[in-house]
Amino acid sequence: MQNMTAPDLPRNCDDCPIRHRAVCARCETDELARLEEIKYYRSYEAGQTIVWSGDRMEFVGSVVKGVASLTQAMEDGRTQMVGLLLPSDFVGRPGRETAAYDVVATTGVVMCCFRKKPFEDMMLRTPHIAQRLLEMTLDELDAAREWMLVLGRKxxxxxxxxxxxxxxxxxxxxxxxxxxxxxxxxxxxxxxxxxxxxxxxxxxxxxxxxxxxxxxxxxxxxxxxxxxxxxxxxxxxxxxxxxxxxxx
Amino acid sequence: MQNMTAPDLPRNCDDCPIRHRAVCARCETDELARLEEIKYYRSYEAGQTIVWSGDRMEFVGSVVKGVASLTQAMEDGRTQMVGLLLPSDFVGRPGRETAAYDVVATTGVVMCCFRKKPFEDMMLRTPHIAQRLLEMTLDELDAAREWMLVLGRKxxxxxxxxxxxxxxxxxxxxxxxxxxxxxxxxxxxxxxxxxxxxxxxxxxxxxxxxxxxxxxxxxxxxxxxxxxxxxxxxxxxxxxxxxxxxxx
DNA sequence: TATCGTCATTGATACAGATCAAGCGCGCGA
DNA sequence: TCGCGCGCTTGATCTGTATCAATGACGATA
CATH class of the missing domain: 1.10.10.10 (Winged helix-like DNA-binding domain superfamily/Winged helix DNA-binding domain)
Incomplete structure (x- = not known):
């Protein structure tokens, strides 16, 4: 819910400090033109909720700057953070309709967003993106499981x-x-x-x-x-x- | 390390009780022939380790029968199970060289296995398999995160x-x-x-x-x-x- | 039938971390 | 400059779960 055109936001992949790791790393392919069409940057203030659990997700994207957290809460208020999103981390589940967790900006955050539908279309057309996503998801899964050891036994x-x-x-x-x-x-x-x-x-x-x-x-x-x-x-x-x- | 041709093992997809959910559900496509070539069944006894953490993985596959667990241990013996593998659950990380966790048969287990390399090749040729895997991995990620709440706050x-x-x-x-x-x-x-x-x-x-x-x-x-x-x-x-x- | 091993139960006690309760320090707005 | 609030620290006490230690139940083996 923040200005989408703040003067200090990156304009394209060349300004994007995380292009070496995240999805937009692929911008160098000929999909660049299409990517740029569906891409935009957005900033959030510390404390702002970026996505509400259960909401329809309208974008996927990467954290470019700042720290966000994936959070799950019980009715009585007990809260567990299930993911720490640092710059270059990916947010969103291609193929899923609704968000499973709250995404909250812990510090000020800049996101690199892709509108979801066109991103998914592009994924279908461009196999290396699906593979990159699988790889990133496996990384997240490893991180989550490492954290299970921390939570359960340390x-x-x-x-x-x-x-x-x-x-x-x-x-x-x-x-x-x-x-x-x-x-x-x-x-x-x-x-x-x-x-x-x-x-x-x-x-x-x-x-x-x-x-x-x-x-x-x-x-x-x-x-x-x-x-x-x-x-x-x-x-x-x-x-x-x-x-x-x-x-x- | 068990007989690969025990008389009671399934022979093909038609015998496989989990075809409705796991990867081999796709056997109905024209990839069937190729899948059958690289597929085999294997059984393990309760307590047997199916995969050792750090080992090179030579197959991926699904649990067909029984229960296995993904386990992580600290040097001093503290142990955390990071995944419970019930029939239809998938084991293995396409694109990864080595296993990240021990996979242990908790009960007697029958696995439906695909040799890894040809499976990966087929994945490259067959986009819907990569997408199915992404979907399954996202499911696992959700399960892992749900479990983080259990471990951390309950x-x-x-x-x-x-x-x-x-x-x-x-x-x-x-x-x-x-x-x-x-x-x-x-x-x-x-x-x-x-x-x-x-x-x-x-x-x-x-x-x-x-x-x-x-x-x-x-x-x-x-x-x-x-x-x-x-x-x-x-x-x-x-x-x-x-x-x-x-x-x- | 006796014996052993594995898995599970039950009790007594210890302790890590939660809870409850002040109080501190620092930035911010008036 | 003053207060006020928020993030953080520190202390006292409580409690849920771990730990230590027997004991029980059952199946396998001889």
Whole structure:
């Protein structure tokens, strides 16, 4: 529900900072012209709901800037975040009529949107897009399952370390990995949002973050800026298998 | 690692009890001939590991009979089941080289397998298969995310009710829903397997199951056979939104 | 029929994390 | 500059589930 033509929004794929990873990476093919026709950018303020669960979805797209979250709630208010959407992540289910979860802008967000129907038509015409989508969906599935282990079996401290580790890793990949040396990033989530992601209360999140700080695993500047002096140490705290991580 | 030609294994799609839902449902197309060439059936005993995490995958396929589970373990032994594979569920990741999780036969299992490479080739040639796979993967993703809510926010009692409710529902759909009246089914999981699925200990599982029995939500015959006199009551115990359930 | 092994139940106790309750710090609008 | 609200921290206490430890039920095997 935001202005669709704000002056600072990207105009086309060349301005799109995520073209190296997301669907619009394919813009270099001859489908470019068609893609541009059905594509637009849109921005949302922190706290705004981008999509309501159950609503008819009129677009699919990628997060270009900012952080959004996929959220599921029970009647009594208990809330579980089921996905963290960082820049380059895809939103929407081609072939599905309605949204299954709320999508909420956690920070200010810029989305790269494709109108759904023409996007699906193009998908039918262009096999590599369907394959790319399958690949991305499998990635999401892996992420969801990794998170099931976190939610089901890890302690509060391990949960926090897991979250920090994921955010740090994502941050580095997006900024073209400057491997060694301390990593730094800003937490894009409030303590409450972290709690909803981790299946904890915000008090426990606060206590464990400060415990990790006391123990020298992380350093905090203010309440949101995190420095990780030794990523391996953090990964160890997260209980991750210490095989270095990356596969293939 | 089991005989591939046991006399009781299905021979082709006409014998395959799940053709209405899984990939081989497409056998009716002119791809049938090619599919038959690359397809075979295989059986596993309860407890056998069908695929080891990290192994090269040589096939994809569907569960035809029995129950298998996708499992992830930490170094110290903590274990989380990340997927429950019931008949008609698909196993394997087209486009991925190695398996991400252990696949373990929980009961005796019959799989309908396709050799991976030719299956992938066929996928490239046959767009509707890629689309069917995307659809199935999206279903799995939804299931995984629903389970994240269970793991992150539900109480032990709600977790048990959720699991029973899922199994009951699946059982009915497969057996062509005889809607009303008490539902009955056998638990295909030990208490320990349930615990690993729910992020609990086996003692807690045992206590909560018996609590549900005491409260009349379910009835137990022996240790494994469950009768659900009132499914809505069970769904309520699971904390599910009481909108009847099905979408679309 | 005795014995063993696996799966499940049940009880006593410990503890991680939830809950309840202040209070702090900082940005923002008046 | 003052208050006000929101995000966060910190403390005290409570509780749901884990943990530890027997015991029971049943099927398989000899």
């Amino acid at each position: 302690t509060a401290r391990e949960k926090i370390a897991s979250l920090l580790s994921i955010i740090a890793r994502r941050d580095v990949t997006l900024n073209l990995g400057k491997a060694a040396g301390p990593m730094e990033f800003d937490l894009p989530l409030t303590r409450e949002a972290m709690a909803d992601y981790l299946g904890l209360t915000l008090e426990t999140v606060s206590r464990q973050i400060n415990a990790l700080k006391r123990d020298g695993v992380i350093d905090l500047t203010g309440k949101r800026h995190v420095t990780v002096p030794d990523f391996d140490r953090l990964a160890e705290e997260a209980g991750d298998d210490s095989d270095g991580g990356m596969l293939s | 109480t032990a009692r709600e977790k048990i009710a959720s699991l029973l409710s899922i199994i009951a529902r699946r059982d009915v759909t497969l057996n062509l829903g005889k809607a009303a009246g008490p539902m009955e089914f056998d638990l295909p999981l030990t208490r320990e397997a349930m615990a690993d699925y729910l992020g609990l200990t086996l003692e807690t599982v045992s206590r909560q199951i018996n609590a549900l029995k005491r409260d009349g939500v379910i009835d137990l015959t022996g240790k494994r056979h469950v009768t659900v006199p009132d499914f809505d009551r069970l769904a309520e115990e699971a904390g599910d939104d009481s909108d009847g359930g099905m979408l679309s």
